[in-house]
Structures are given as structure tokens and as C-alpha cells.
Amino acid sequence: MHPSNPSPDRRTILMAGAGGAATQILPDFLAARPHLGAELRVGLVGVGRQGRAMLAELGKFDEVTLLAYCDTDERRLRSASRRARGAQGYATQESMLAAHPDLDALLIATPTHLHREPCKEGLAAKKHIYCESPLAHTLADCRAITGAASSAGKVFQTGYQGRANPVYALARSFVRSGAIRDVVSLAAQSNQKNSWRTPSSDPAREKALNWRLDPEVSLGLPGELGAQQFDVLHWFTSKYPVRVEASGAVLAWRDGRQVSDTVHAKLTYKDGSQLDWSATLGNTYNGTQELLMGTMGTVRLAWTHGWLFKESDAPTQGWEVYANRQQFHNDEGITLIADATKLASQGKLKKGVGLPHPGLYYGLESFFQSIAKGSKVVCSAEEGLRATAIAIKVQAALATGRPQNIDESDLTSK
Amino acid sequence: MPLRLACQAMGTRFELVLTGQHEDQLRAVGELALEEIQIAHRRWNAFASDSVVAHLARCAGGPEVKVDPETFELLHLCVEVAKKSHGFFNPLLGPLLRQLGLRDDRPEETTTPLTTLIDVKGISLDPDSSSVGLARPGMELDLGGIAKGAALDLAARVLIEEGVTCALMHGGTSTALALDPPPGRDAWQVVIGTGEHAPQALLANTALSVSAAHSRHGSPIESSSETGQEQQGHDPTEHHSRDHHSHILDPHQACGTRHLLAAAVVGPSAAACDAWSTALVAGCRPTHVPASHSLLTQPSPDSWLLSPGRPNCFRIEPCIPATPPPTAAPF
Structure with missing residues (x-):
């Protein structure tokens, strides 16, 4: 058995199945709302397919507020405006960050080959970063991102969802x-x-x-x-x-x-x-x-x-x-x-x-938990x-x- | 040449017919619209454990659950139509369907009376937090056709946003939504039922929903079609009624309805049309349906009635003057 991965508690399952005491507490993963214990303000970079999926999942977190989003495509910005009520749309990440210096975290959902600059810019602005997978389209870009992440001292999670x-x-x-x-x-x-x-x-x-x-x-x-x-x-x-x-x-x-x-x-x-x-x-x-x-x-x-x-x-x-x-x-x-x-x-x-x-929800939830509670990042x-x-x-x-x-x-x- | 795209969702087949000049572009837009339908399926399918409505059922009796804006809007519409239809539309009929043997899954063990479990007052909606709650354990949403309609509404929004203006879509052939008609036509002609004198709906930037009281296997709502004409018919992949039960329930009598054989509603929203056509067959009076909707009802096998004082989006031959249906609702 791997030391860091204990076996599922089979004995407990056996006992419970045999008539263990009932409780009305649902398991954490079925809970109505995740509890982060902190209010988080996030910005979304890129509102194409993956960005839209993120918008849908963000709406499920009580303590997470999407303040702003950006995309270089006007039509996508219009489309996002009806899915992201109360959030402001911007044409560039730079203008979004300038208007919302209080953002805690950025979710990067740009095309894969355009991850490097948003990640570096976000980390330079001292934001926590969730970057969609794959991390980048070249090893050089991957290394540039990991280098920036390691020196920024902020939470950085790559969007490989299986781990969450x-x-x-x-x-x-x-x-x-x-x-x-x-x-x-x-x-x-x-x-x-x-x-x-x-x-x-x-x-x-x-x-x-x-x-x-x-x-x-x-x-x-x-x-x-x-x-x-x-x-x-x-x-x-x-x-x-x-x-x-x-x-x-x-x-x-x-x-x-x-x-x-x-x-x-x-x-x-x-x-x-x-x-x-x-x-x-x-x-x-x-x-x-x-x-x-x-x-x-x-x-x-x-x-x-x-x-x-x-x-x-x-x-x-x-x-x-x-x-x-x-x-x-x-x-x-x-x-x-x-x-x-x-x-x-x-x-x-x-x-x-x-x-x-969906899997994306758990990826985002674990990212927010890492920011709010300091829990280990599931995919660095x-x-x-x-x-x-x-x-x-x-x-x-x-x-x-x-x-x-x-x-x-x-x-x-x- | 129209481009046809299809996908399976909500236990049925959705189909899009798009016309335009550039097939690659049309296909790309159509796929985006189908994606929207799949997203709707994942949210609103009562039979999938990872859907939002399944999650709401699990959390029934607990705190409200934050949901996405589109789910909130749909549930708001459900509650609104339930109220306006005097309860003949009801999105909480899952426990009743099970009691009548119309759903295979085992009922939740609960001591709560059935009337309480299907009471729409038990749905709470908080627009400020976009949260929804079901008051008691055992309550569950079974959105059925209205979810199909809502999926079509969302898909239409995608088409329009992406510049596709000429299209017809349907979900399981019982709900259709048309944008602009094909070139050279005034409307998409949709045949309702079978036979030489089957009525037609004429759709242009409108939606249609047809509900029938009897078993889907005996549905009269079928037809042939050609380009510019689509079918309304039964969907063999859908959950259908058994024995003598209507597949549409009268929530007040807690049994299959016997009010109308069928009802067709044309209006701006496919979701609303679906809710109202269901309500009409369940027993709702036509006067409770908003005046902007065009109504056609079938009280007996050989007669279709147009509701007066409304826009007429139907073509019936021979035309039958509107008279109150013989089995009018109790209101």
C-alpha cells in the first residue's frame, strides 16, 4: 500500500451496510454548497468554450465572485455578458487588471498557445492562477510559466481535473x-x-x-x-x-x-x-x-x-x-x-x-480551497x-x- | 442544400436544420448550438446523477442551492406557469410518476404525503443569490418537456449570436423552434399529426410545442415532410406511458389526464410553449394561457379547435369554429 494513500475504509463500509447508525449529514462531495471560509474575487481571462464552461461552474460557489472577464473577441464578450451577471467585460487582461486591482485570482482559459503571457502577467500582479490544461504548447513556454509560478509565491494550479x-x-x-x-x-x-x-x-x-x-x-x-x-x-x-x-x-x-x-x-x-x-x-x-x-x-x-x-x-x-x-x-x-x-x-x-x-467544478473547488485554506494544490x-x-x-x-x-x-x- | 445536425440528449433526439452559404461555418455554429443542448441535458436531466436537478433533489429539505442563471430562469418559468395554469403544469411530478408505475427507479422513502411532495409552493427561488430550494426531502424536479424547450431556446440564442438566421430545430419532434423561414417561403410548415387534413403550424421566429394525452405509441402527431416541412411525431426513445395511463398527468386528480387528446401552442419561447401545451392537456383552461400564444386543441379524434382572439399560426382544413371543449377544466 502506498503510504500516502490509505486504503478505503472497507470495514466501516461493512459495518454501515450491516445497519450502522444513520445520520442525515451528506458526504462533502454531495453537500449543497462548498464552504471556503473566505470571500474570493476572481477574473476570467478568455470566454471561449472553456471560459463559458467556467462561467457556469463559478455560479455554484457562494463565496466566489466573478468581478471581471476579458476576451479579444467582441462577440464572445457580448455572449459572456449575459452569463456573467454583474461582472465587467474587458478587451484585454491589462485593462481588466488595471480596473480591478483587488482581484484575488485569475482563471486562464485562453487558447493553449496563449497561456504564457496571461500567466506571467497575472503572477507579476500577485494573483493566484488557475491555468487550463495543457499548460502550454511548447516546453519553453511550460518552463517560463513554472519559473514564474515558483518565484511568485502564489497558488498556481494547472487544470488537470482528474486529480480533483x-x-x-x-x-x-x-x-x-x-x-x-x-x-x-x-x-x-x-x-x-x-x-x-x-x-x-x-x-x-x-x-x-x-x-x-x-x-x-x-x-x-x-x-x-x-x-x-x-x-x-x-x-x-x-x-x-x-x-x-x-x-x-x-x-x-x-x-x-x-x-x-x-x-x-x-x-x-x-x-x-x-x-x-x-x-x-x-x-x-x-x-x-x-x-x-x-x-x-x-x-x-x-x-x-x-x-x-x-x-x-x-x-x-x-x-x-x-x-x-x-x-x-x-x-x-x-x-x-x-x-x-x-x-x-x-x-x-x-x-x-x-x-x-462535472470535473471542472472539482478542479475549481480545489483551487479555491488552496487559496482560502492553504490546502495542497492538486496539480502544481x-x-x-x-x-x-x-x-x-x-x-x-x-x-x-x-x-x-x-x-x-x-x-x-x- | 440545408445542413442537418443532430445529437442525443434528454432521452430523445434533437435535430437542427440550418441554411446558409458556407457549410463549414454553418456546421461550426450548429455544433456550438448542439453543445448548448448537451450542456442543458447535463444540467436538467432528472435521470443523470451529475445533473443540477438531481443535485437539487439530493439537497431537498436542506439549504438552498446556488444554480447557474439559465437553470434559475427555467425554474422561475416553471413556477410562473404552475401558478398561472392553476397547478395544471407541475414540475414536481416525479413521485407521482413513480407511484403510478411510470418511472422505474425506486421511490425515496419518506413519510411526507404525496400532495406535499408535488406542491409547487415547496420550490423556493432567491433571485439575489440565484439559489433554489426544495422544501422537503423526497421532493424532486422532473422537468420533462420544458427542459427540451429551454434547450432549444438556448440553442437558438447561440445561432442568432453567431449570425445564423435561417433555421428550424426540434427536440424529440414534440417541440420545435424556427428562426427565419427558408428562402422563398413565408414560414416553416410543420405538420401536426397524420392524415389528409392534419393541421399545420406555420412558424417563423416562433416556437411550437405539441402535447398529447395518450400513449406515445399511439400518438396521432406524425406526418411526412419535405424540405421546409418538418415532422411532429412520437419519439420511441422517450419514456412513455404504460397501460391505460396518459403520459401527461392531471396533478389535481393524481392520475393520467382525460381532458384533451392533444394541444399545440405557438409562442416566442419553446420552453413556455412546452409548459403551456402540457398544462392544457392536463386540464388548464385556454384562457389562462397568455394572449400572445396561438393555441390549437384536439378534444376528440376528428376535431381541432383554434382558440379565438389570438394570433393564428395554424392552418386547419376544414376550418372548425372555436367552441368550448366538451370536457372543460373545472375553473
Whole structure:
């Protein structure tokens, strides 16, 4: 068992399931409102797709006030104005900071290749920073950001959301306590059906708005979809690949684009184990999920849900009698339920199936908790750099058609 | 050539028909609108544990929950229509649906009487904090069709913001929203039901919702269509009624309604149209529906009635003069 990751309290689950004292206190992750214990004023940099998602989640925090937001696109500013009641919109981060020197924190949701300057400017202005993932599009930019973050003395969180996800935290505790024993294979996929185009009625704005399809700056599917998953698997296993291979093509959207809409990658670890990762913009089957297959079981993760599939010869634990189960063709999965002990004690175990909020919510909540209560940042700039560096290597393998070796030095901020 | 895009959400299929010159641009805007529908699904789907309404149900009986502005607006509309319809529209019918065997999930164990659990007065709305509360444990929102309508309203807003002006959208074919009609036409023609004399709704920058009392499998609201004409029909993927129960409930009688066979409402908001068409079939009097809405009701299989004194967005052949329906509501 990993010393810093104690096993889930299975005995408590067993006792509760057998008729332990009931309480009406809901688990923390189901609580109506998060309690930060401090009023925070935040500004949002970039109100495109991800910025809009942030706006929706920010509205759930009683003690967090969005004072201002900025974007270089006028139409997006107009759109944000109706979603961000009471907040002021600005065309630049500079003007926003000048008008609101009292901001405690900035949320950076600009295009990936435009993270560096907003992060540095925000840190220079002594703001706490939540920077969306991937951290940047080049290792040089990642290092510039981590350098600025380390010397600023402010909270800096990279937006790799798996680390803040209660279901993932529970699954990780199972994996690290040996529930699936030796990991023999890793797999992850991110499937969606979407052209990845951003509307632009102004040809002059086309290139800027469709940066994900610009091979000069885009990390493609490995960066924009894969990096989150690479980080999850690194977090679970504490392993980083030493070599990556990738191939891809434009198969779904033959509109002249150069950025592959379908990608397969193989990431090889030092012990010989591998992660098979694939992503496509042409099919939604099974969506986004990660698999960790071990000699005694498999953990399947799907962001708001998670399951444990046991091998037949895996030892049976007493708490399994009370577990919630779900059938997938020939396999039966035990639903991973965060705070199962509390729920079981109330006879409400099924209420905990699936999370009540999207992953982004938990990422933001943990960031605000770090500012307000000084709790440890779930994904530092340095951790963010490592997952991003892997994505950069996968994209390089894809772009060049040649395998890429990953050295320790590629994963450090120096 | 119109561009069609679709997605699955809220247990049904949403479809967009967009017209314009640049397909790549249209597709990009359409995908943004579909994203909006998916976001609405994640918030308002009572069957998904990570939805806002599921969270509100879990927190029922506790403190109010802060919600996003769009959810707040939708719940505000729910309460408003519930009041104006004298309770014939009710967004809290989940426990009743379960009691009637129309929902598969197990009921929450509670000693609270059913009438209290479905009392709309138990919904509290605080506009200052954008917070919503359900007064008692066991209360839960089941937004049903109004959520589909609201999703279409939000999707339309995205289309307009992004400069797409000519479009027709529907959610599960029971609720539709039209922007400008196709070139050369005055309106999008939407056929309601089947048969030679099936009525048509003429939509231009308006929404339509059709509710039917009987089982979806026997729905009369189907038709064929061609470019510029869309269908209203049953959606086999939706949760449907069983046995003799209507899939629309009369909240006052706590059972399936027998007031009208169907009702169609045209108005500016798809969410409001959906709420009002449901209320009408449940037993609400047409006079309680805001005068800006166009109403068409079906009291018997062979007759459709236009409500007088309102804008007429329907074409019926042969035209039937409006008379009070034979099974008028008790108000």
C-alpha cells in the first residue's frame, strides 16, 4: 500500500451496510454548497468554450465572485455578458487588471498557445492562477510559466481535473492499495463527433479562433484531449513513459485541415508496460474513458463514473456484499462511489453513483480551497508541465512520424 | 442544400436544420448550438446523477442551492406557469410518476404525503443569490418537456449570436423552434399529426410545442415532410406511458389526464410553449394561457379547435369554429 494513500475504509463500509447508525449529514462531495471560509474575487481571462464552461461552474460557489472577464473577441464578450451577471467585460487582461486591482485570482482559459503571457502577467500582479490544461504548447513556454509560478509565491494550479475528481481519488486509492494488483496494461480513449471548428464570420479572425486546427500552434488531439488522460494515468501509477509512437490522419473531416482528426498513440514505460491511447473527432462510441488493467482486476474511469471489475481469482472483501453493481455485457462492475461509507450509513449508496458536478467544478473547488485554506494544490505547475510534456512528445511523434524518446530532463522545469 | 445536425440528449433526439452559404461555418455554429443542448441535458436531466436537478433533489429539505442563471430562469418559468395554469403544469411530478408505475427507479422513502411532495409552493427561488430550494426531502424536479424547450431556446440564442438566421430545430419532434423561414417561403410548415387534413403550424421566429394525452405509441402527431416541412411525431426513445395511463398527468386528480387528446401552442419561447401545451392537456383552461400564444386543441379524434382572439399560426382544413371543449377544466 502506498503510504500516502490509505486504503478505503472497507470495514466501516461493512459495518454501515450491516445497519450502522444513520445520520442525515451528506458526504462533502454531495453537500449543497462548498464552504471556503473566505470571500474570493476572481477574473476570467478568455470566454471561449472553456471560459463559458467556467462561467457556469463559478455560479455554484457562494463565496466566489466573478468581478471581471476579458476576451479579444467582441462577440464572445457580448455572449459572456449575459452569463456573467454583474461582472465587467474587458478587451484585454491589462485593462481588466488595471480596473480591478483587488482581484484575488485569475482563471486562464485562453487558447493553449496563449497561456504564457496571461500567466506571467497575472503572477507579476500577485494573483493566484488557475491555468487550463495543457499548460502550454511548447516546453519553453511550460518552463517560463513554472519559473514564474515558483518565484511568485502564489497558488498556481494547472487544470488537470482528474486529480480533483472524487471518483478518481477513490479509484486511485483502490489501485494504490493493490486492489487490481500488478498493472499490466493501460488504455485510454477520447471519442467525440465534432468538427473542432469555431464559428467565425470574420475571415480576419478565422485563424485566431480556429487555433486548434492551426498546425503551427496546436497540440492537436494529444494535447487538447489526451493530456488530461495522460495526467490521470501518471497520477495513478507514478510512471512516465520513456518512448512514444503515434500515427493519425484526417478521416472524418476532409475540409483541407492538416491537424489529424483521428489519432492512435502507444506510450511505453520503463518496465515495458504500455498505454494505448486513441482519439477521434468522428465517432462518439464510449466517449472518454481510461482503463487500468491489473492481474486482479480492472479499473474503468469515465470522469463522473468509475467501476472496478474483479478477476475471478481476486480475493473477496466483506464490503462487496453491499456494493452497487452494474453489468456490462459479460462483466460486472462494482460502482466506485465517493464517500460510500457515509452514504451506506444512510442507506443511500445508490445516490452516490456518479458525481453531482462535472470535473471542472472539482478542479475549481480545489483551487479555491488552496487559496482560502492553504490546502495542497492538486496539480502544481510542475505536475502540469510533466503531463503537457508527454502530450508535446506525442504530438511530435504524430507530426514527424517518428518515435520520440522521453528523457528525465524533458519532464523538469529547468 | 440545408445542413442537418443532430445529437442525443434528454432521452430523445434533437435535430437542427440550418441554411446558409458556407457549410463549414454553418456546421461550426450548429455544433456550438448542439453543445448548448448537451450542456442543458447535463444540467436538467432528472435521470443523470451529475445533473443540477438531481443535485437539487439530493439537497431537498436542506439549504438552498446556488444554480447557474439559465437553470434559475427555467425554474422561475416553471413556477410562473404552475401558478398561472392553476397547478395544471407541475414540475414536481416525479413521485407521482413513480407511484403510478411510470418511472422505474425506486421511490425515496419518506413519510411526507404525496400532495406535499408535488406542491409547487415547496420550490423556493432567491433571485439575489440565484439559489433554489426544495422544501422537503423526497421532493424532486422532473422537468420533462420544458427542459427540451429551454434547450432549444438556448440553442437558438447561440445561432442568432453567431449570425445564423435561417433555421428550424426540434427536440424529440414534440417541440420545435424556427428562426427565419427558408428562402422563398413565408414560414416553416410543420405538420401536426397524420392524415389528409392534419393541421399545420406555420412558424417563423416562433416556437411550437405539441402535447398529447395518450400513449406515445399511439400518438396521432406524425406526418411526412419535405424540405421546409418538418415532422411532429412520437419519439420511441422517450419514456412513455404504460397501460391505460396518459403520459401527461392531471396533478389535481393524481392520475393520467382525460381532458384533451392533444394541444399545440405557438409562442416566442419553446420552453413556455412546452409548459403551456402540457398544462392544457392536463386540464388548464385556454384562457389562462397568455394572449400572445396561438393555441390549437384536439378534444376528440376528428376535431381541432383554434382558440379565438389570438394570433393564428395554424392552418386547419376544414376550418372548425372555436367552441368550448366538451370536457372543460373545472375553473
